[in-house]
Amino acid sequence: xxxxxxxxxxxxxxxxxxxxxxxxxxxxxxxxxxxxxxxxxxxxxxxxxxxxxxxxxxxxxxxxxxxxxxxxxxxxxxxxxxxxxxxxxxxxxxxxxxxxxxxxxxxxxxxxxxxxxxxxxxxxxxxxxxxxxxxxxxxxxxxxxxxxxxxxxxxxxxxxxxxxxxxxxxxxxxxxxxxxxxxxxxxxxxxxxxxxxxxxxxxxxxxxxxxxxxxxxxxxxxxxxxxxx
Amino acid sequence: xxxxxxxxxxxxxxxxxxxxxxxxxxxxxxxxxxxxxxxxxxxxxxxxxxxxxxxxxxxxxxxxxxxxxxxxxxxxxxxxxxxxxxxxxxxxxxxxxxxxxxxxxxxxxxxxxxxxxxxxxxxxxxxxxxxxxxxxxxxxxxxxxxxxxxxxxxxxxxxxxxxxxxxxxxxxxxxxxxxxxxxxxxxxxxxxxxxxxxxxxxxxxxxxxxxxxxxxxxxxxxxxxxxxxxxxxxxxxxxxxxxxxxxxxxxxxxxxxxxxxxxxxxxxxxxxxxxxxxxxxxxxxxxxxxxxxxxxxxxxxxxxxxxxxxxxxxxxxxxxxxxxxxxxxxxxxxxxxxxxxxxxxxxxxxxxxxxxxxxxxxxxxxxxxxxxxxxxxxxxxxxxxxxxxxxxxxxxxxxxxxxxxxxxxxxxxxxxxxxxxxxxxxxxxxxxxxxxxxxxxxxxxxxxxxxxxxxxxxxxxxxxxxxxxxxxxxxxxxxxxxxxxxxxxxxxxxxxxxxxxxxxxxxxxxxxxxxxxxxxxxxxxxxxxxxxxxxxxxxxxxxxxxxxxxxxxxxxxxxxxxxxxxxxxxxxxxxxxxxxxxxxxxxxxxxxxxxxxxxxxxxxxxxxxxxxxxxxxxxxxxxxxxxxxxxxxxxxxxxxxxxxxxxxxxxxxxxxxxxxxxxxxxxxxxxxxxxx
Numbered sequence: 001x002x003x004x005x006x007x008x009x010x011x012x013x014x015x016x017x018x019x020x021x022x023x024x025x026x027x028x029x030x031x032x033x034x035x036x037x038x039x040x041x042x043x044x045x046x047x048x049x050x051x052x053x054x055x056x057x058x059x060x061x062x063x064x065x066x067x068x069x070x071x072x073x074x075x076x077x078x079x080x081x082x083x084x085x086x087x088x089x090x091x092x093x094x095x096x097x098x099x100x101x102x103x104x105x106x107x108x109x110x111x112x113x114x115x116x117x118x119x120x121x122x123x124x125x126x127x128x129x130x131x132x133x134x135x136x137x138x139x140x141x142x143x144x145x146x147x148x149x150x151x152x153x154x155x156x157x158x159x160x161x162x163x164x165x166x167x168x169x170x171x172x173x174x175x176x177x178x179x180x181x182x183x184x185x186x187x188x189x190x191x192x193x194x195x196x197x198x199x200x201x202x203x204x205x206x207x208x209x210x211x212x213x214x215x216x217x218x219x220x221x222x223x224x225x226x227x228x229x
Numbered sequence: 230x231x232x233x234x235x236x237x238x239x240x241x242x243x244x245x246x247x248x249x250x251x252x253x254x255x256x257x258x259x260x261x262x263x264x265x266x267x268x269x270x271x272x273x274x275x276x277x278x279x280x281x282x283x284x285x286x287x288x289x290x291x292x293x294x295x296x297x298x299x300x301x302x303x304x305x306x307x308x309x310x311x312x313x314x315x316x317x318x319x320x321x322x323x324x325x326x327x328x329x330x331x332x333x334x335x336x337x338x339x340x341x342x343x344x345x346x347x348x349x350x351x352x353x354x355x356x357x358x359x360x361x362x363x364x365x366x367x368x369x370x371x372x373x374x375x376x377x378x379x380x381x382x383x384x385x386x387x388x389x390x391x392x393x394x395x396x397x398x399x400x401x402x403x404x405x406x407x408x409x410x411x412x413x414x415x416x417x418x419x420x421x422x423x424x425x426x427x428x429x430x431x432x433x434x435x436x437x438x439x440x441x442x443x444x445x446x447x448x449x450x451x452x453x454x455x456x457x458x459x460x461x462x463x464x465x466x467x468x469x470x471x472x473x474x475x476x477x478x479x480x481x482x483x484x485x486x487x488x489x490x491x492x493x494x495x496x497x498x499x500x501x502x503x504x505x506x507x508x509x510x511x512x513x514x515x516x517x518x519x520x521x522x523x524x525x526x527x528x529x530x531x532x533x534x535x536x537x538x539x540x541x542x543x544x545x546x547x548x549x550x551x552x553x554x555x556x557x558x559x560x561x562x563x564x565x566x567x568x569x570x571x572x573x574x575x576x577x578x579x580x581x582x583x584x585x586x587x588x589x590x591x592x593x594x595x596x597x598x599x600x601x602x603x604x605x606x607x608x609x610x611x612x613x614x615x616x617x618x619x620x621x622x623x624x625x626x627x628x629x630x631x632x633x634x635x636x637x638x639x640x641x642x643x644x645x646x647x648x649x650x651x652x653x654x655x656x657x658x659x660x661x662x663x664x665x666x667x668x669x670x671x672x673x674x675x676x677x678x679x680x681x682x683x684x685x686x687x688x689x690x691x692x693x694x695x696x697x698x699x700x701x702x703x704x705x706x707x708x709x710x711x712x713x714x715x716x717x718x719x720x721x722x723x724x725x726x727x728x729x730x731x732x733x734x735x736x737x738x739x740x741x742x743x744x745x746x747x748x749x750x751x752x753x754x755x756x757x758x759x760x761x762x763x764x765x766x767x768x769x770x771x772x773x774x775x776x777x778x779x780x781x782x783x784x785x786x787x788x789x790x791x792x793x794x795x796x797x798x799x800x801x802x803x804x805x806x807x808x809x810x811x812x813x814x815x816x817x818x819x820x821x822x823x824x825x826x827x828x829x830x831x832x833x834x835x836x837x838x839x840x841x842x843x844x845x846x847x848x849x850x851x852x853x854x855x856x857x858x859x860x861x862x863x864x865x866x867x868x869x870x871x872x873x874x875x876x877x878x879x880x881x882x883x884x885x886x887x888x889x890x891x892x893x894x895x896x897x898x899x900x901x902x903x904x905x
Contacts, residue, residue, distance in 0.1 A: 011687055017694035024701055084686035089737065105690035106723045109697035197785050198738060221755040221788045 179224035250596030307414030462487035
């Protein structure tokens with residue numbers, strides 16, 4: 001019996017495609033076309049992961065609304081936004097509401113599957129003891145690859161999956177410059193340069209929120225970024 | 230021509246004011262003059278009538294010989310130098326076909342009457358008067374008449390010098406001289422005689438005739454009465470002469486036979502001198518009717534003026550002369566003097582008038598001052614008005630220009646004159662309406678790409694997810710290539726959609742960019758190094774300053790703008806071409822330029838290159854595998870430049886073999902420190 005996934009998507013073709021594809025990956029998938037329908041279903045039984053479209057039928061922000069509802073009921077439920085909206089503003093709104101990841105619809109099914117399994121892996125890892133091999137430590141930074149968890153001076157940095165992979169890419173080879181393409185590949189996202197820049201900015205901000213003196217991510221203009229120790 | 234200048238020209242139309250004033254003053258002067266003329270004519274007529282009533286002795290009608298007062302002491306020597314002052318008044322007495330053959334001049338002093346006669350005769354056939362051939366040789370015949378007594382004298386001389394002229398009649402009476410003595414002189418073209426007779430024996434009438442032996446003619450001539458300035462007539466005249474006027478009586482030939490009174494200027498000479506400017510003005514502008522005349526102030530023996538001749542022909546007339554004192558005018562009225570229906574002479578009455586010029590000058594002056602004031606006021610008012618007008622128009626134009634420069638992103642409240650109630654306000658409101666339209670359209674264009682991309686993403690996601698699902702179906706091998714192609718198409722479509730939303734994303738990213746102080750040289754150097762592999766095999770040249778250039782801005786945005794420019798340059802540069810990147814500090818900011826060899830820009834496109842969705846790349850040049858260019862790259866460059874308060878420009882290199890893009894960057898405005 002696979003893990004249960006709920007897809008809330010108003011476009012029937014996409015919903016059907018995703019349901020079929022994820023079913024093929026071995027998950028138990030249920031699709032819902034509107035927020036009320038999904039809310040009703042979630043009232044009886046929670047899935048283990050939810051994929052939500054932001055614009056749902058007549059409600060342009062119905063996805064955000066649903067996310068807020070779900071997060072209130074279950075703080076640990078992994079939530080992925082999958083939407084046609086790709087503006088930074090929407091991404092930030094989604095993530096602020098507690099979504100674990102935010103993907104645009106041009107992501108391929110394989111990428112989607114990879115994200116889903118990564119989220120499940122993190123969920124599993126959080127309940128398992130940490131294995132030594134997957135932990136990377138650099139000064140105040142501690143990165144647990146299995147749990148997809150990053151701590152700075154022992155304090156957890158709340159990174160999304162995309163952000164985690166970016167940090168992971170940089171940290172694996174400290175001092176090496178990683179260009180935008182590499183970061184994109186590792187994080188398995190296909191976005192433009194400006195989005196990479198804003199991701200990096202957000203990562204920096206999250207670290208700085210914990211330690212105001214943080215400056216480990218250095219910008220190499222015209223090339224990319226590197227982790228300095 | 231500026232509006233201000235045009236309105237000033239219009240202000241010149243007030244010049245019609247002095248013109249009208251001038252015409253008016255002239256007309257007024259004309260009327261005044263006519264009045265004065267009438268008055269003077271009336272006076273002259275009254276005077277003439279008085280003379281008639283008195284039975285005053287009028288000059289005889291017809292020709293006469295005028296006896297001048299002697300110009301000095303006259304020596305009888307046959308030479309005319311004593312006569313110099315009056316020689317120009319010599320009367321021509323020759324035969325009608327050659328009146329200048331003989332000219333004669335008479336003058337008298339207290340004791341003597343002198344006669345000077347000049348005969349033009351180049352041939353000589355001279356004998357003494359006593360010679361029997363005298364009658365057929367060159368000679369003069371002088372006939373004197375006193376009352377009933379008539380005596381003829383033959384004047385001839387065999388040689389220059391003294392001569393005696395014998396009377397041809399019996400000489401028993403002593404009323405006229407029996408022998409005339411005189412002097413004979415001659416030169417190449419003429420001979421001259423000068424003689425005198427005692428005043429006591431003064432004749433009433435004289436006739437002189439010249440006999441030329443080469444052209445024999447009758448040696449008789451008309452007896453001419455003698456005329457002279459008559460003191461008796463002058464005295465009579467003086468009784469009637471109005472004060473301040475001069476009266477003269479002229480004979481039928483214009484000889485002055487009586488004079489009385491004198492011209493008196495109403496004002497003194499110093500005043501006149503002070504007003505020389507007014508006189509000039511008067512003469513130049515107002516008094517074109519002045520006739521030039523011989524100076525009347527000296528007592529001329531003969532007057533030669535139009536009004537005199539008209540009066541002598543029987544017509545009353547008037548004339549305006551320039552006065553001798555040079556400060557006014559003299560009005561002269563001439564009326565004929567008639568005796569039993571026959572014109573015997575003329576009476577000339579003259580009046581100096583200074584009040585007339587004074588009056589009209591004053592009128593003209595006030596007209597001139599008034600119109601000058603009007604001109605200044607009208608000019609000033611129009612200038613001020615046009616200045617305000619053109620200032621307002623310029624403000625409106627500047628605002629419209631500004632609005633155009635920033636692609637219609639204009640705040641309508643910023644348009645000036647929008648509340649004005651006149652036509653400019655209407656214009657401003659029309660502009661505002663127009664700009665609203667432009668704004669809406671620009672907004673539509675701006676958001677079109679992102680809206681479109683947004684709308685396209687869902688169907689694209691359907692295609693892509695369907696293709697992904699299809700992978701897992703058992704398909705015939707023959708279907709696989711089609712799946713691949715469909716996937717390729719979907720990828721490209723995805724790339725297009727991403728590019729379309731990119732500009733919109735960029736705008737947001739630029740808006741959210743945080744400014745920091747950084748070294749622009751280091752950023753550009755880092756970028757240039759990373760371009761080397763991408764640009765190869767094209768040559769990369771760069772010209773960067775050795776010192777850091779600090780700037781307040783977003784380095785990643787600058788790097789991104791440079792990326793776009795270099796990417797743009799790369800796609801237009803042939804493989805053997807070059808790309809040149811330069812950075813230099815200018816007074817007004819930092820100039821970053823990217824030049825490349827390649828085809829020049831079409832001139833019409835240079836201004837629009839940085840607009841959204843404008844691309845110069847021919848669609849055929851896009852390889853199937855590449856993402857199509859939507860013309861967003863340079864738009865992004867412009868957005869970034871604008872965020873740094875700079876300007877982007879493109880131009881062809883002077884040699885025509887390349888293109889240069891220039892960014893002028895000034896840095897982002899510093900935000901005030903956020904409160905902690």
